[in-house]
Amino acid sequence: MKKSNAKAWLYLLPAIIFLGIFMVYPLVDVVVYSLEEGYNFASQTYDGVGIYNFRYVLRDPYFIQALKNTFILVIITVPLSTGFALLISLALSSIRKLRELYQTVFFLPYVTNTLAVGLVFMILFDKTEYTDGLVNTFIRIFGGSSVDFIDGPYWAKMLVLCLYTIWIVLPFKILILTSALASVKQDYYNAAKVDGTPRLRVFTRITLPMISPMIFYLVITGFIGAFKAYSDAVALFGVDLNAQGMNTIVGYVYDMLYGNSGGYPSFASAAALILFAIVLSITCINLMVSRKIAL
Secondary structure (H helix, E strand, C coil), X not given: CHHHXXXXXXXXXXXXXXXXXXXXXXXXXXXXXXXXXXXXXXXXXXXXECCHHHXXXXXXXXXXXXXXXXXXXXXXXXHHHHHHHHHHHHHHHCCCCCHHHHHHHHHHHHHCCHHHHHHHHHHHHCCCCCCCCHHHHHHHHCCCCCCCCXXXXXXXXXXXXXXXXXXXXXXXXXXXXXXXXXXXXHHHHHHHHHHCCCHHHXXXXXXXXXXXXXXXXXXXXXXXXXXXXXXXXXXXXXXXXXXXXXXXXXXXXXXXHHCCCCCCXXXXXXXXXXXXXXXXXXXXXXXXXXXXXXX
C-alpha cells in the first residue's frame, strides 16, 4: 500500500512542482509585497511591514472608480448575458433544420480576437469629425440626438462596455446551455406532453431544474470573468483608462505595475489581494446559494 502511495505521489510530482512554481510561489510573493511599506522598486528595499498599502489603495480615487466600474459591469453583464444565452439556447434547441449552422454563427464571436471585436464596436459607436457612427445614424433616423459613446458621458461609455462584454461572453454560454438542454431526457417531455402540461410549467418544472447546475456554473464563472475584465475596456477606450474614467480593478493593478503610475508593486499586490478577497467571497456565496436551491 505504501509503495502504491509513493508511486501515485511520483506521478503527481510534475504537476505539484508546476503549481508550486507558477501559482503558490507568486501568491506568496504577492502577499509579501502587499505588506512591505515604502517599497523602493529600484533598490529593492522597504521601510517596514504593515497594512499601509491596503489603506492607500482603498483611499485612492482611481481604485474607487475602478471598483465602481467593475461592480457595475458585473451586476449588469452577468445576469443579462446568462438570460440571453438561455433564451437563445432554447430557441436553437427548438430548431431542427440548419441548427448546426445557427450554432456556428452564434459561436463565431467567441473565436474572434477580442481587440478585433473592440475595433468593430468602436466603428459602430465612435463619433468623429468625419462620421457619427452607425449607431448614431440610427438614433437620428428615429428622431434622437447623436451621443459620443467613446469619449462622451460616463453612462454612454459604460453602456458600450456592457454591450461589448455581453457580446464577447454570450457564445460560450450559448454553447454550454445548448449542450445542457440536449442532455435532458426526452422521456420527461413526453410524459409532460401526455399530461397536457403547459409549456411554461414544463420549462420551470423540468427544463430549469435539469440544467440548473450548468446555469450556476455559468453564473459563478461569469462573476469571476467579469471581475477580471481589462482587455474589454482597453479594446474600446485605449490604454489610458484612468483618463477615460473607465478603468477596472485588473487595469488598476496593471497601471500600478507598468502604466503611467507604474513601479509600485506593493500597491498593485494590495489591490490584487483585495480583488482576490472579493471574488472569493462572491464565489462562496454563489456556491452556498446553489446548494440551498439544489436541496
